[in-house]
Amino acid sequence: MTEQNAAASGWLNRALNGIERVGNKLPDPAILFAIFMVGVWLISAWMSTMTFAEVDPRTQQPIVVQNMLSGAALTAFMANLVNTFVTFPPLGVVLVAMLGLGVAEYTGFINAGLRAILSVTPRMLLTPVLIAVGILSHVAVDAGYVLVIPLGAVIFYAAGRHPLAGIAAAFAGVSGGFSATLFIPSSLDPMLAGLTQAAAHLSAEPGAAELVINPLNNIIFTSASTVLIIAIGWALTDLLIEPRLRNKVIDGDPAELPTMSPLTDQERKGLLWSGLAMLISVALLVFSIVPMDSAWRAADGEIAAAGAPLMRSIVALIFVFFLIPGVVYGYIAGTVKTHRDVVKGMSKSMSGMGYYIVMAFFCAQFIYAFGQSNLGALIAIKGANALKELAMPMGMTLIGIVFLTAFVNLLVGSASAKWALIGSVMVPMLMQLGVSPDLTQAAYRVGDSSTNIITPLMPYFPLIVVFCQKYVKDTGIGSLVALMLPFTVALLTLWTLFLIGFWWLDIPLGIGSHYSFPAVNG
Template sequence: MSTPAQGSPAPDTPPAKLPRLVRAMGVIERAGNALPHPFWLFWLLSLVLAVISAIAAGFGVSVVSPGDGKTVVVRNLLSGDGLAMALSTMVENFATFPPMATIVVVIMGVAVAERSGFLTALMRLGLSRVPASWVVFAVAFAGTVAHVASAAAYVILVPLGGLAFRAVGRSPILGIVVAYTAIASGYDASPVPTPNDAIFAGITTAAARIIGPEVTVSPLSNWFFNIASSLLLAIVITLVTRFVLSKRPDLDPDPDADLTDLGDLVIDKRERSALRRALLVIVLALVALTLAVLPGSSPLRGEGGSLVDSPLLDGIAAVVAFLFGTAGIVYGARSGSITKAADVPKLMAEGVRQMAPVLVLFFAIAQFLAYFEWTHLGDVLAVRAAEVFRTSGLPIAVVFLLVLVVLTLVNIMVTSGTAMWSMAAPVLVPMLMLVDVSPETAQALFRIADSGSTAITPMSPYFVMALGFMQRYRKKAGIGTLASYTLPLAIAMTTAWTLLFFAWWLLGIPWGPGVPSR
């Protein structure tokens, strides 16, 4: 535990500007609470869409498709044809929703790795070996890697961040802030493919097919950008923590804080042995996969020996699930968390059950997107918006900034990335495609907006969870306390990430395997 800085105020002294921040956070929280659950939000949006389509169809609104030169007329969702379509395709819309099968497959593999204890043990071991001078960067970078565990990343890493900082004599409060902000404001940046990559790729694909019916966006479409983003964000967090947050006078825990139930970073011999075996299996599997794909005639390659358009990338979700699932099985068998073969499908089922709220949300989203496509309102909005941008003479960089600002503000209220991208993608992706911006570029831009403001909004359930961990060290900490810590980090991360996006785009660096940025 760190010792109080000389002359520092009592641990429960709030920062000077906290009351104003508390009021601002309270306004955001009340406004966000007034929004319906995302499931009902999409049904309400479908109703609004139906009314707008009826009005637009009544006025004969249409556009000429720049792709084939055909006239596209808005169709009335409230007409007989519209109602018949909505009823007859409801099951099909849900079953063929692009992210559906992919996310379930990935989650089954990741669930075995998480629930067997493999991911938690791996993070504990990694953080326990970090020198004091590297602890901030290590926890921050671990936050980006932890996204592979989806929402479980918060549960696993946030308390571990506090423990890692406390172990090297630094403020555990600061460790919780660093871990939480790295996960929340860097949620869509990870050097390892995550379930979110599969979800976003599916939604982007559905939106892009409004303009290009053959377009398919891979879960690895932003992978190179994600790797660079995770490293950059970890560096930014390290610098802001060192030069800004570490200067705060209120970093010490309460003198009577009970730290006995917070655990430790110790890995016993059995866990260490299990980790070695699991990591060895991952390495061997990757070597075997590499050897299998090296020959030009490999069945894992595409036409002409292509790796970009190939069965390997088409099945990347299955590869990710296999790697994590196998590592989890090996770890669990050695550590004792998996004692019989029947335990494995049980762990998979637990992971799928954890995803049940998302799958229910997918049902509403799938209907909304299908209705949006059927009415042709997406075509009209995209074409008209693209015409406005062309005639206005606005540089595309300015358009990017406008989109980023709007989506960042929306993210404060709608903290579900799946929900927000499902609402924005059907207009944003086709609109940018019509001004020669690829779907992958639009998705990379969205990643920044979906992540940056997450760490400061009390609308995120994980904000409240992180606050609970902080209150173990400092009982009087409140919403404003946590937000006052995360705000400098969130601003710096969003700014640096945006600059990286523009540098990446201007230099024409590929977003991912075979995905040019220009």
């Protein structure tokens, strides 16, 4: 049995190494996005002459592929080029957050804090704790990408483990477990529920027009999924990913890599005062949030609503909550003498983002062209209609929704855009078969999360490549895809079975949820 396991492990490593080699032979990621963009132009010009019967749910008209090589499209592309870049969603998030994190890293606050944590944390629990933190980071929208993932590398390296394994574990939690939670709703819950309700109202079934979808209709399933994702990520990281990385040489700049030396008295004093400063900052924030008329709340008094000032200020709060303790630590520990050192820390963090900014420019232009062409929408709608026509048994249909979503996720990054396209077809269709919108939405969430971690079209994917290159300089798209592919395969397989198990055992998906339509009690 041991020999069989060794043979299987050897075959898997060879397959992943092959994927990595092929992927890394592709052009530089920035140029690859430029090539993709040109490909979208050419394909859109060819397919714009075709007529499609599929109806675009956004316009209720037959979907039309836009020719991105037409005069109007090209001039609009050039006119919007700068705005497309500067409004690229991850760009501002990354740069602003990194200003605060850069100061905290430059002064030594992060390094000292992690050394203190690692001194009392069992080595074997680092992986599950890191994945759990990644999953919980969803409450703060996209904060996990710029905060948890790089810290995952630092934690693993400081503990004597391979930093890329830390990035893989954190990435699996933040992005692979994007639809998981722990009884704490995120902005994704009301957004998806709203789209599900709109799709359900398209159905001609009796009672569909009055159907109300609870924003927490999947909260029990997504909370239970947290345990599954932590178990999958823990097993894969420790048993497969890290052993495979043993021969991967860490060749980053030694001066930039964290150390694990014991804390000095001055560092302990700095941590004490900086920790106190952070606690005071958090207490002031909480105190200002508590009143029902707080300016941090949405107009209806909600804190976690997507439009609430608090949710829109997450990145700014990350900047402040790392800047303040970073500066306090620097002055107490003696790593900062004047305000010029603080600015130097910010400047240093920005200099390390140069490559990411270049990639973000080309990535933003590609995503703009792909979205404007309607190619992604066409693929999503055709896939949903094809699944509808197959008329498979319930269990197979759920699996079909998961895998269709997983495939479309490789092409369309936005969770809301995908569900607006797929859900408008799948929700009414399955309601005709007696399937509740709650169950259809849960199947979508499984597929939406599972392939986030292997698609270069995910807006934060280039940033993760940059994080990896800090430790292993020759890391490319192929390296990251090969690193994360085992997580995708495991999540698609086991998470789908987990959902089917919920359905088979009739475990409630969430608050106010049902498995059948019309709802059948008992």
